[in-house]
Amino acid sequence: MKQFSLVLFALLCCFYDHVFAQDKLDGVYAGCEFSPSPIFGGGMNRRDVSVLFRPDGTFNDLLNRNDWQTNVSGRYTINKGEVTLKYTKSSSVYTITKYGSLSNYAHELFKLQGNIIPEGYYSFISAMGGGGAAYGTTYVGALSTQGLNFDGKGHFSNSRYSGSVVAGENVGGGSSSSKDGSGTYKINKGVLTLTYTDGHTELHSFFCDMGGKTRMAVVDGRVFFVDNNDNAASNNTKSPTAAKKASGNSTTADNTTAPDGKTLLLKANAAHGGDKLNALKTARLTGSVSGLKVVELIDIPNSKVRVEIWKNGKPVSVQQTEGNTGWQWSSGNKSELPANNVAEVKTALYTGVIGLRKSLLDQMQIMNTQKIPNNNMYTVQCKLNGNEYVFAINDQNQLMAYGYKVGDKTLFSMLSDLRPVQGITIPYREATTSGQQKLNIQYDNMDVNPVLDGQSWAVPAGN
Known part of the structure; x- marks a missing residue:
């Protein structure tokens, strides 16, 4: 020894x-x-x-x-x-x-490294919002995706797609376009040369890792992640447009078939817990994003929200709202939270499953209700305190997606892996697009109505 x-x-x-x-x-x-x-x-x-x-x-x-x-x-x-x-x-x-x-x-x-490209499908997704009741149009966002598929033998194919979306699906008034291409590629010292079948070429900076738990590449400064789903594994770079056509989705919403928006929201309230959800006062959620631990505290009666990011067992960043004010902490430094950040953090009180509480639904103004054709899903657009929210509800009255527009900030989130927690059904997975990026959030635990004392809301110890 x-x-x-x-x-x-x-x-x-x-x-x-x-x-x-x-x-x-x-x-x-x-x-x-x-x-x-x-x-x-x-x-x-x-x-x-x-x-x-x-x-x-x-x-x-x-x-x-x-x-x-x-x-x-x-x-x-x-x-x-x-x-x-x-x-x-x-x-x-x-x-x-x-x-x-x-x-x-x-x-x-x-x-x-910039001399070898491992076989795989590398994807990048961006999203940004626009429209809404304040503009007299449907609440929509612009979604674009870009994918690069390399076969490891000098051949590539790519797909680009853009379209108008609500909670991730094409809706009435939206438009979509796609562009696909293929050819051969060469990589040398970080310079990627794509030669298309029509003869034109493109030059990009390209660097990637050679494996690991989360494979990624940097293309022109943007991080692309390797898609490990079955389509990617089979080197099938079918465009998002083709995928939507295959599933039978339409780009036109049929407003005449949409039921009353308030009724839809109340049915979703019942499906996600009803009285249990309405009685929710506090919550503690833990989850992870790309290896970082995330803890969120919510105190509904006192309008308080706290979001912590942890790394290596220690908090590295905190944002906390208290009514209409808030503070932020990072690396031992505490400062005032800007007003636009306060408004964004407070959306945790009005969106997702928490946004389906009956007391909140009674305050919301229903602006528009639409049916997404051939998808058995409705979107309900609401307005509260000058901000806009959208809920996407399926034919089982489950909340499958939501979005919001607060100031100039727009966010969309797709929900999955619904589980009951003390009588409240919550999603354990979220695929969120905000600004220019997409993130996948995995939740580990939710505590319903925990006691949140003063220490829970304190500035991290020792700082």
């Missing part, structure tokens, strides 16, 4: 000597940064981060530029295992982990 300890000690010494002796980086590191936004009622915000480090001490974090190979965003230094990126007016610090990745309180950047 003593000999083993000595060997382990020697290995650790070698590792730390290597880390602290390292004075330069060479290559692209990338990852996703997450910041809190209402989880049960609004998902999280995501920012893609990709940095090209050069041995000469310069770096570039704008891989979408045509001159990404030579552009200089700033300079970096390495001291005792820490990498400091120095911009003109700011700086950021990362720690070199034992695995060679770069980590700070908000995210982790992984080393990628």
Whole structure:
């Protein structure tokens, strides 16, 4: 045992000597940064981060530029295992982990390579909203997807789709378009050359990992994730348009067949718990997003919401509202929460299953009700306190999706894996699009009406 300890000690010494002796980086590191936004009622915000480090001490974090190979965003230094990126007016610090990745309180950047593309389907989804009752139009959002499929033998196909959506489905007044292509590809030192069958070519910056639990690639600075579903595994890059046609979905909603919106919402209320849901006062939810633990506290009578993000067993970010004000905390620093963030966090009180409480439905103004053809689903558009909300309800009166428009912020969330928790049926999975990104949220637990004392709402200890 003593000999083993000595060997382990020697290995650790070698590792730390290597880390602290390292004075330069060479290559692209990338990852996703997450910041809190209402989880049960609004998902999280995501920012893609990709940095090209050069041995000469310069770096570039704008891989979408045509001159990404030579552009200089700033300079970096390495001291005792820490990498400091120095911009003109700011700086950021990362720690070199034992695995060679770069980590700070908000995210982790992984080393990628630019000479091999593993076989797979890489997808990127973006969404942004528009319209609504305030504009005299149906509450809709613009959804676009882009997919790249590589067969590992020099051939590729891609698919691009855009369309008008409500809670993820095409509806009346919407439009859609798609563009597919295929050809051959070459990759060399991060330069991806796509040659289409019609002869035209495209150049992109491209870096990816070689495996792992969550495979990803960075294309022109945007993070694409490998889709592991059956279609992707079979290298079938059928466009979203074709998929919708196959399922029989239409792009025209039949308003004449839609029942009363308030009746639909009350039926959904009953399906998700009825009196149990109406009696909900407090809730504690825990879940995860891309390896980060998320905890949300909700106090309905006192209009309080708290969202915590944890990493390695410690809180790294908190946002909390108290009525119409709030505060945020990150890395030991507490500051006032901007008014637009307060409004967004508070949507947790009005959306999702919590938004189906009868006392809340009685306050909402029903603006529009539509049936999604051939899908046995209705969308109900509501308005409350100047904000707009939409609920998508199936023929079993279950809430399958929701959306909101608060100020200039729009969010859509698709729900699945419904489970009963102390008489209330809640979704354990959410696929949320907000801003420019899509996130998948996995819930682990929900406590119904827990006691939330003063310590539950305190600033993280020791800060």
